[in-house]
Amino acid sequence: MGLKFTFCWVCLLLCLLVWVTEAQIFNVKDYGAIADGATDNSEAFLKAWKEACQWTGRPKVWIPYGTYKLNSVTFEGPCKGPIAFVIKGYLKAPTIPSEFFTENWINFRYLDRLTVSGGGILDGQGKEAWSFNDCNTNSNCVTLPTTMRFDFVTNSWVHHLRSINSKNTHFVVFGCENLNITNTRIAAPGDSPNTDGIKMADSTSITIKRMKIRTGDDCIAMLPGTKNVNIADLVCGPGHGISIGSLGKDGDQNDVTDISVRNCTFHNTSDGVRIKTWASPGIGKVSNLIYEDIFMNHVGNPIIIDQEYCPYPPCSQEASRVQINNVTYRNIWGSSGSNVAVTLRCSQSRPCRDVVLENINLPYYGQGGDATAFCSNIKGLSVGQQNPPSCM
Ligand SMILES: *[C@@H]1O[C@H](CO)[C@@H](O)[C@H](O)[C@H]1NC(C)=O
Ligand SMILES: *[C@@H]1O[C@H](CO)[C@@H](O)[C@H](O)[C@H]1NC(C)=O
Numbered sequence: 001m002g003l004k005f006t007f008c009w010v011c012l013l014l015c016l017l018v019w020v021t022e023a024q025i026f027n028v029k030d031y032g033a034i035a036d037g038a039t040d041n042s043e044a045f046l047k048a049w050k051e052a053c054q055w056t057g058r059p060k061v062w063i064p065y066g067t068y069k070l071n072s073v074t075f076e077g078p079c080k081g082p083i084a085f086v087i088k089g090y091l092k093a094p095t096i097p098s099e100f101f102t103e104n105w106i107n108f109r110y111l112d113r114l115t116v117s118g119g120g121i122l123d124g125q126g127k128e129a130w131s132f133n134d135c136n137t138n139s140n141c142v143t144l145p146t147t148m149r150f151d152f153v154t155n156s157w158v159h160h161l162r163s164i165n166s167k168n169t170h171f172v173v174f175g176c177e178n179l180n181i182t183n184t185r186i187a188a189p190g191d192s193p194n195t196d197g198i199k200m201a202d203s204t205s206i207t208i209k210r211m212k213i214r215t216g217d218d219c220i221a222m223l224p225g226t227k228n229v230n231i232a233d234l235v236c237g238p239g240h241g242i243s244i245g246s247l248g249k250d251g252d253q254n255d256v257t258d259i260s261v262r263n264c265t266f267h268n269t270s271d272g273v274r275i276k277t278w279a280s281p282g283i284g285k286v287s288n289l290i291y292e293d294i295f296m297n298h299v300g301n302p303i304i305i306d307q308e309y310c311p312y313p314p315c316s317q318e319a320s321r322v323q324i325n326n327v328t329y330r331n332i333w334g335s336s337g338s339n340v341a342v343t344l345r346c347s348q349s350r351p352c353r354d355v356v357l358e359n360i361n362l363p364y365y366g367q368g369g370d371a372t373a374f375c376s377n378i379k380g381l382s383v384g385q386q387n388p389p390s391c392m
């Protein structure tokens with residue numbers, strides 16, 4: 001009996017010791033955070049982060065329930081070990097221009113084994129800022145902040161968050177490796193400017209799964225240097241679909257390779273799965289892509305390759321020098337919002353190679369005849385059902 005009793009106490013003490021040293025909690029409230037929705041909490045958050053980052057167990061920066069106003073913050077590493085950032089509360093971005101003309105709202109940099117989770121909400125307060133976005137007409141336009149940006153973050157996991165009304169892009173992934181974003185909901189009005197869901201560049205081994213993205217720009221955009229990305233179980237719309245590019249405006253670092261997009265649904269988006277390269281001299285390569293098991297519910301351009309991309313004419317109108325090869329579209333069905341359901345407009349100087357269309361069923365229900373497919377400068381093959389009739 002006595003022995004058992006002592007044994008239990010030893011166990012408990014050990015457990016406590018393990019708990020204290022391993023999962024130490026750094027609650028922002030202990031660092032002066034005030035959840036009144038009005039006081040800026042950036043200093044308190046940064047203090048909690050600084051101490052957590054230096055802890056050698058398994059620190060957790062903890063943001064409890066409540067509404068916290070937060071100005072622009074950068075959480076920088078390297079830290080002593082893995083670190084978790086748990087957001088239970090509701091974070092509100094600034095609404096005064098002098099406080100929000102920054103590149104990012106919440107930035108994580110130079111970190112390994114970071115986890116950001118908690119079910120909390122990131123409210124970018126975009127309505128207060130969208131009117132400042134005149135980038136379509138003014139090349140010296142001010143930059144509005146990204147809601148959450150990851151720079152040089154490796155072996156990390158972002159999950160169970162909600163991002164609403166970002167001022168600019170919701171999430172940016174740059175220079176990252178082995179970063180996963182899952183079970184996260186992203187929302188902004190369909191007509192909000194440049195509110196891409198997730199934008200990535202110069203990153204490798206990224207998984208994006210179980211997401212709902214409703215926004216005013218691309219649900220996901222993959223920019224130069226994106227490699228080995230797996231996207232699955234995602235619902236997108238409204239928005240501009242899942243894009244690769246724009247690529248090839250200039251320079252020669254425009255590769256995007258090994259991308260899979262599986263089991264996704266697009267609702268009422270302007271585009272579905274899109275590859276766009278500028279009619280400009282930039283050199284690059286887009287290869288090894290697979291788009292599979294995708295439902296298009298009234299999508300403007302469900303399948304589109306556009307190598308003459310020119311959103312704001314005039315453009316240089318050179319043939320794109322980005323080579324596209326090995327792209328498979330398999331089991332893609334639903335309805336097209338325009339009568340050209342499949343557009344494969346490749347470059348005259350770098351024709352697309354090894355493009356496969358397999359089991360495509362994208363009828364058009366509007367006026368002006370049945371759905372059609374358009375091809376130029378492309379070599380590939382079609383297999384199985386083809387509606388519209390294949391142009392290859
Ligand atoms: C990300 O997801 C992939 C695929 O499921 C998995 O192999 C990898 O370990 C995950 N990485 C992290 C950091 O969770
Ligand atoms: C496909 O995606 C939907 C919606 O995200 C999800 O509910 C479903 O489980 C996924 N199916 C498979 C086979 O993964």
Ligand SMILES: *[C@@H]1O[C@H](CO)[C@@H](O)[C@H](O)[C@H]1NC(C)=O
Nearest residue numbers: 190191237238267268269298
């Ligand atoms: C589809 O989008 C159009 C234009 O953006 C909008 O007017 C319409 O209500 C949307 N339909 C659905 C079902 O969401």
Ligand SMILES: *[C@@H]1O[C@H](CO)[C@@H](O)[C@H](O)[C@H]1NC(C)=O
Nearest residue numbers: 258259287288289290326327
């Ligand atoms: C084509 O791309 C697919 C999907 O990424 C890949 O599995 C396959 O190996 C590639 N084929 C060639 C010949 O590179």
